[in-house]
Amino acid sequence: MPSNWEIEGYPEPIYLNIKYPWEGYEKPDFPDVPKDFNPVGSYRRTFTVPDDWSGRRTLISFQGVKSAFFVWVNGKKVGYSEDSYTPAEFDISPYLRPGANSLSVEVYRWSDGSWLEDQDMIDLSGIFRDVYLYAIPLVHVHDLFVRTDLDSAFRDATLSVTTVVRDRTGKAAKGERRVEAQLYDAKGRPVLRRPLTGEPVFDEPLTLKADVKAPDLWSAEDPNLYTLVVTLTDGKGRSTDIQRTRVGFRQVDFGPGKWTVNGKHVMFHGTNRHESTPEHGQAVPESVMVEDVLLMKRHNINAVRTSHYPNHPRWLELCDEYGLYAIDETNLETHGVRDRLPASLPEWTDACVDRIRSMVERDKNHACVVAWSLGNEAGDGDNFKTMADWVRARDDSRPVHYEGMNSVADVHSEMYTKPADVEKYGKSANPKPYMLCEYTHAMGNSNGNLPEYWEIFEKYPNLHGGFVWDWVDQNIRRPIPGDAKHSYLSYGGDWHPGYPTDGNFSCNGLVASTRSPHPGLMEIKKVYQPLSVTADDLGAGTVKVRNKHLFSGLDAYELRWSVTRNGERVQHGTLRAPDVAPGTSRAVRLPYKKPGTLEPGAEYWLDVTFALRDKTRWAPAGHIVAAEQLPMDWRVPTPADPAPGTLPALELSESGTEVMVTGREVEVVLSKASGTLSSYKVKGKLLLAGGPVPNFWRGPTDNDIGRKYHEEAATWRDAGAKAKVTEVKAAQPSPGEVTIEVTATLPTSPSPSAWHTVFTVRGDGEVRVRHTLKAAAGLPDLPVVGALLTAPAGFERIDWYGRGPHENYQDRKSSAFVGRYRSTVDDQVAPYVRPQQTGNMTDVRNLSLADRAGDGLTVLADPADGEPLLETSALHHTPSDLDGPKHPYEVKRRDETILGVNHRQMGVGGNDSWGAPPLEAYLLHSGRTYTYAYRLRALSRA
Ligand code: IPT
Numbered sequence: 001m002p003s004n005w006e007i008e009g010y011p012e013p014i015y016l017n018i019k020y021p022w023e024g025y026e027k028p029d030f031p032d033v034p035k036d037f038n039p040v041g042s043y044r045r046t047f048t049v050p051d052d053w054s055g056r057r058t059l060i061s062f063q064g065v066k067s068a069f070f071v072w073v074n075g076k077k078v079g080y081s082e083d084s085y086t087p088a089e090f091d092i093s094p095y096l097r098p099g100a101n102s103l104s105v106e107v108y109r110w111s112d113g114s115w116l117e118d119q120d121m122i123d124l125s126g127i128f129r130d131v132y133l134y135a136i137p138l139v140h141v142h143d144l145f146v147r148t149d150l151d152s153a154f155r156d157a158t159l160s161v162t163t164v165v166r167d168r169t170g171k172a173a174k175g176e177r178r179v180e181a182q183l184y185d186a187k188g189r190p191v192l193r194r195p196l197t198g199e200p201v202f203d204e205p206l207t208l209k210a211d212v213k214a215p216d217l218w219s220a221e222d223p224n225l226y227t228l229v230v231t232l233t234d235g236k237g238r239s240t241d242i243q244r245t246r247v248g249f250r251q252v253d254f255g256p257g258k259w260t261v262n263g264k265h266v267m268f269h270g271t272n273r274h275e276s277t278p279e280h281g282q283a284v285p286e287s288v289m290v291e292d293v294l295l296m297k298r299h300n301i302n303a304v305r306t307s308h309y310p311n312h313p314r315w316l317e318l319c320d321e322y323g324l325y326a327i328d329e330t331n332l333e334t335h336g337v338r339d340r341l342p343a344s345l346p347e348w349t350d351a352c353v354d355r356i357r358s359m360v361e362r363d364k365n366h367a368c369v370v371a372w373s374l375g376n377e378a379g380d381g382d383n384f385k386t387m388a389d390w391v392r393a394r395d396d397s398r399p400v401h402y403e404g405m406n407s408v409a410d411v412h413s414e415m416y417t418k419p420a421d422v423e424k425y426g427k428s429a430n431p432k433p434y435m436l437c438e439y440t441h442a443m444g445n446s447n448g449n450l451p452e453y454w455e456i457f458e459k460y461p462n463l464h465g466g467f468v469w470d471w472v473d474q475n476i477r478r479p480i481p482g483d484a485k486h487s488y489l490s491y492g493g494d495w496h497p498g499y500p501t502d503g504n505f506s507c508n509g510l511v512a513s514t515r516s517p518h519p520g521l522m523e524i525k526k527v528y529q530p531l532s533v534t535a536d537d538l539g540a541g542t543v544k545v546r547n548k549h550l551f552s553g554l555d556a557y558e559l560r561w562s563v564t565r566n567g568e569r570v571q572h573g574t575l576r577a578p579d580v581a582p583g584t585s586r587a588v589r590l591p592y593k594k595p596g597t598l599e600p601g602a603e604y605w606l607d608v609t610f611a612l613r614d615k616t617r618w619a620p621a622g623h624i625v626a627a628e629q630l631p632m633d634w635r636v637p638t639p640a641d642p643a644p645g646t647l648p649a650l651e652l653s654e655s656g657t658e659v660m661v662t663g664r665e666v667e668v669v670l671s672k673a674s675g676t677l678s679s680y681k682v683k684g685k686l687l688l689a690g691g692p693v694p695n696f697w698r699g700p701t702d703n704d705i706g707r708k709y710h711e712e713a714a715t716w717r718d719a720g721a722k723a724k725v726t727e728v729k730a731a732q733p734s735p736g737e738v739t740i741e742v743t744a745t746l747p748t749s750p751s752p753s754a755w756h757t758v759f760t761v762r763g764d765g766e767v768r769v770r771h772t773l774k775a776a777a778g779l780p781d782l783p784v785v786g787a788l789l790t791a792p793a794g795f796e797r798i799d800w801y802g803r804g805p806h807e808n809y810q811d812r813k814s815s816a817f818v819g820r821y822r823s824t825v826d827d828q829v830a831p832y833v834r835p836q837q838t839g840n841m842t843d844v845r846n847l848s849l850a851d852r853a854g855d856g857l858t859v860l861a862d863p864a865d866g867e868p869l870l871e872t873s874a875l876h877h878t879p880s881d882l883d884g885p886k887h888p889y890e891v892k893r894r895d896e897t898i899l900g901v902n903h904r905q906m907g908v909g910g911n912d913s914w915g916a917p918p919l920e921a922y923l924l925h926s927g928r929t930y931t932y933a934y935r936l937r938a939l940s941r942a
Contacts, residue, residue, distance in 0.1 A: 248367025699882025
């Protein structure tokens, strides 16, 4: 298995984003590289060549070596190569001898080529892709380039097969050789009545053409592939060389006002992907590639940008086979010096053109490739013009992409543009096709406001979607310091003490490096789903289904619907999916019935999902592709208030330090110093051991830290814990009701804020709580408006009616449907590689915590006295526990359950992670009064 030597610790890896990796050792200027510290890997092995290879040329192919290397065979120098991500091949025939041969390779970590490889990733080196030998005849098919052009109806195709035949003997007789080509369908049946055939002129292109009637077209939705076999025959009709390639019939058109695949406006539900695994570095095993493809397909991703270099060749085969559009990107990034390199420097032109040439030549026959990218973050200048010209001359069937210099590209590409600015481009009616090659920076707890982006992308015809930054966190698995038995996912700063680093900025994945999905991926799945369901006339039982596929109907799906009442399913059914042509919508009747009597106060929702009827290559039957939830507009009667005055009596007593309320079943003790409960017992069972302590903090997210919000908002960090109680007033308005009013000052700076809580203890055991925060004007926005309650150890089970099952926030909740969910407290932590805010649920109506016996506490939103819905979390950590530790293994786990009962938390944002706040609608401003209320009671066992 190939690898990167830094993965094994030789030497420690380096992670820097914009700066060049050698920054901490030496600072040479290009084209020089460090001289004093520049590790060299020497590889040596022996090999034998099969006997029947004699009379042929033997080539050695290196698929990926970073960054530059020399090759020797049997002690003789064969050659040198750089450009780490495309193949380097050498004809070693003259160096071979019978029996054992020796191969030596000397790999330099840094070379002048490294100046063109400043991608933001962990800097790894060595031979990280396959190395193999192969033999070719002396007269051979040197090149093969296949094109599929479709007619104006995108039905029939012209297949063009261009070959270049070479004669290495220099003496092959003219007119003796023939090239033959046959196309086979997926079942292996020949498609052409007679094979194409032609006579090659050595070293010159020979193009053979065939009309193919109505082939099964290739698209990401329906990736039909054929196989082309090209045979070279000699004068006696014997086949002397056979080549094959997969062929997907598809046509990309582009230009002002269009970017289409097979005639349809293409929309990129895309993601960027680096090649990275925690165990093997950039030597990604095929099983992990397949895992990535499956995860992408299952989450409705239809496009991938191979950021920022040509990927392992198997990756593009998988994109062809499973159906993913690819933007294939040249290995060219000069971020740290992009204002000067390559710019228009003529001495770098060949290197730039060589990089795109080796990519295009390697990948040109892949149906999945729908654009060529000149690189990333490499500045602008004449060299890009030259590269673009080279591509157009070689392959004009795909557009050129380059965000760094859109003027030389066929499409207009931007990164991290805010939704409002994307909309400006949409409105501008600029006909140049527009896409975001990077957007929604998935670092940590992120990916807010995706519905806002997608509403805009789908509205304007010059917009083509975007590519998430990015797919997978980059980490290296290492033993936990002092605990060799367990490992953790390390990142910049964990290696090389004192060496400059950009820390966890390489961890921006929709999935963790273990491929465990982050909650943001669920939101991506929702906004990328290929159909939508909206209300039509819910009273009459109709919804509107829009089919966003470009080519497919909905017959692959079954439609499942259900009506829930307060989260319990009361009606449901399954139908064949309606017949809705691609790009159109239709009203669909669902056979639910409005119940004769509606339960007073109940909520009714309609859930509609589309699931695969049969298994596909990428998912099992039953896999849910799309889902939507709509509130039923049934007017439910308001519940009758229970008759007052029936509450069992309570006894109120006070000491200098405490207020105590006791009843037949309930006992509440409030500390006057803290203004919070020190215990809440019902029927002798302890339900709360502390709280509600005001809380305005969250474990800073990567986006918070990136915009220094955790510093800006620091006044809120301990404001709750340091609240100063100024007054505690207890009263008993009726025998069954005691109120305790707590007034406190919050030491926010420069001006203090005020916190006010009214507890109403009732004889039936319920405690009603109403909080009011007066956030002083001139203070920073609040991360959270809420309170923390401490439930005793053992309350491990949670059950809530609100949004779930994955954590959600005001700006990331479209994928989290309202429902009744069950989970455990330990499962509330999302797998973020750096601990941060986690576990929030929005729009919570009620939540229960229970121990094994099923006893516990219920919290209910109190719509009568505040906002109707809560935000909650139940964790074994406080927000401060999640503020500081660099790795999950360092986070303190408390035995108790810390229950966050909040009015609201600010959004997670994610338009970028270096300054962009959440959108205005998801901020919590100061200078405002916030009020919310909830009820606490013993969980009644169902
Ligand atoms: C953009 C880079 O293209 C990408 O490689 C990565 O570094 C990303 O940022 C941040 O994670 S460049 C951006 C700083 C404009």
